[in-house]
Amino acid sequence: MNAPSRTIDTATVGRPRYAGINIRTWAGFKQYLDLLEEAVLDHFRRSGHSARRMHETFGHGLDIVETSGTYSAPISLDQVTRTQLTITEPVPHQGLPLKALVTVDGPERTRPAFRGTARAALVADRARTDCPPLPPELRSLAVESVDALEPIRSGNPPPPLHPPASAGPGPVPTGPETNALLWRRRIPYYHCHYDRRLQHAGYVRVLEDTVDRYLDAQGIAIGDYLATRGWVPVVHRTRLRMLADAFMEEDLHIVFAVTGVIRGTLFDARMNCYVPRGDALVPTATATITHGYAHAAGERAGTLAELDETTVKALLGGAR
Known part of the structure; x- marks a missing residue:
C-alpha cells in the first residue's frame, strides 16, 4: 500500500482588483481565478522558489495549466478574501495538483465564494539553453512543453477543426x-x-x-x-x-x-x-x-x- 501523500496548507489574503469590477461593485469570475493564481504564486514565493527566480535562474516558467471550480457567493469591491490551498505531492509529468477554497469576509460571517482545483507546472523556456538544472525538489514539476503534460482527468478532447474558408x-x-x-x-x-x-x-x-x-x-x-x-x-x-x-x-x-x-x-x-x-x-x-x-x-x-x-x-x- 502506498504511503499517504504529504499535504501542505497555505492561505493568502487579498481583494478583487478594480479592473475586474464591471457590473455594479461585483467582481467577475476572472477575478476569482486571479485570486487563485496569486495564491499559487504566493505559495512558491514562501517556499523560496518564486516564479521570477525559477525563470531567471533556471529557465522554466511557472504555469497554471488547469483550473476547475464552482462559484458560490459574490465578491464585491474592497471585500477581503482568503484563498486557502491544499497542496499534495507533485506527480511526474502531471505537475502539482492542489485544491482551493476562496472565502470572503462579510458583516456577519465568512462565506465560501469559490471551491475548486488547479494544477501548476514548470514549463521549459526553449530559448534558454545555458541554465543550471532545477533543484531536485522542483524537477518532478518540470515538462518540456504544455503538451508533454499527462491529463489527470478524463474528458472529451476537442474534435478536429476544419474551418470554413x-x-x-x-x-x-x-x-x-x-x-x-x-x-x-x-x-x-x-x-x-x-x-x-x-x-x-x-x-x-x-x-x-x-x-x-x-x-x-x-x-x-x-x-x-x-x-x-x-x-x-x-x-x-x-x-x-x-x-x-x-x-x-x-x-x-x-x-x-x-x-x-x-x-x-x-x-x-x-x-x-x-x-x-x-x-x-x-x-x-x-x-x-x-x-x-x-x-x-x-x-x-x-x-x-x-x-x-x-x-x-x-x-x-x-x-x-
Missing part, C-alpha cells in the same frame, strides 16, 4: 445544424508571459471575451439585456485546461457553443482553442462554463433570473 475576425458557423461559432484572432502580447507563451490568465480573458461575442452574435448582447431587463450574466462553474503551447501573434481559432439549458436558469457552454501547426489545427485549450443571468438591481439583485423562451432559443441558436 470564410473564417475571419467575425463569427461564422462551424457547420450546418449547429450553434457553434468560430472566431479567429491574433494572440496579443498582453495575454502571454515569459516572452511569448499564451498563459492561463490569457485563456480566461479569451473565454470571457468569447461569451460576450457569442451572446452579441445571437442577438442577446449583454449591454442590451442589462439596459432592457436588468439582467447580467453570472458564472456558476468553469473548467479550463491547457493542452499545448500557443504563442504570441499566432492565429488562435476559437470555437464556442451553448450545449444545454439546466432547470430553466443556467446554460452550459464549451470553448475549444486551436492554433495552426503545419497543415493542421492543433487543440491548445478546452474550457467549459456554466452561466446564468442575475438581476442586477432592485429587491431581487443578485438572484437568478428565469430564462424565457426567447432567451433559450437565442442561446441554443441552430442546435438540434
Whole structure:
C-alpha cells in the first residue's frame, strides 16, 4: 500500500482588483481565478522558489495549466478574501495538483465564494539553453512543453477543426445544424508571459471575451439585456485546461457553443482553442462554463433570473 501523500496548507489574503469590477461593485469570475493564481504564486514565493527566480535562474516558467471550480457567493469591491490551498505531492509529468477554497469576509460571517482545483507546472523556456538544472525538489514539476503534460482527468478532447474558408475576425458557423461559432484572432502580447507563451490568465480573458461575442452574435448582447431587463450574466462553474503551447501573434481559432439549458436558469457552454501547426489545427485549450443571468438591481439583485423562451432559443441558436 502506498504511503499517504504529504499535504501542505497555505492561505493568502487579498481583494478583487478594480479592473475586474464591471457590473455594479461585483467582481467577475476572472477575478476569482486571479485570486487563485496569486495564491499559487504566493505559495512558491514562501517556499523560496518564486516564479521570477525559477525563470531567471533556471529557465522554466511557472504555469497554471488547469483550473476547475464552482462559484458560490459574490465578491464585491474592497471585500477581503482568503484563498486557502491544499497542496499534495507533485506527480511526474502531471505537475502539482492542489485544491482551493476562496472565502470572503462579510458583516456577519465568512462565506465560501469559490471551491475548486488547479494544477501548476514548470514549463521549459526553449530559448534558454545555458541554465543550471532545477533543484531536485522542483524537477518532478518540470515538462518540456504544455503538451508533454499527462491529463489527470478524463474528458472529451476537442474534435478536429476544419474551418470554413470564410473564417475571419467575425463569427461564422462551424457547420450546418449547429450553434457553434468560430472566431479567429491574433494572440496579443498582453495575454502571454515569459516572452511569448499564451498563459492561463490569457485563456480566461479569451473565454470571457468569447461569451460576450457569442451572446452579441445571437442577438442577446449583454449591454442590451442589462439596459432592457436588468439582467447580467453570472458564472456558476468553469473548467479550463491547457493542452499545448500557443504563442504570441499566432492565429488562435476559437470555437464556442451553448450545449444545454439546466432547470430553466443556467446554460452550459464549451470553448475549444486551436492554433495552426503545419497543415493542421492543433487543440491548445478546452474550457467549459456554466452561466446564468442575475438581476442586477432592485429587491431581487443578485438572484437568478428565469430564462424565457426567447432567451433559450437565442442561446441554443441552430442546435438540434
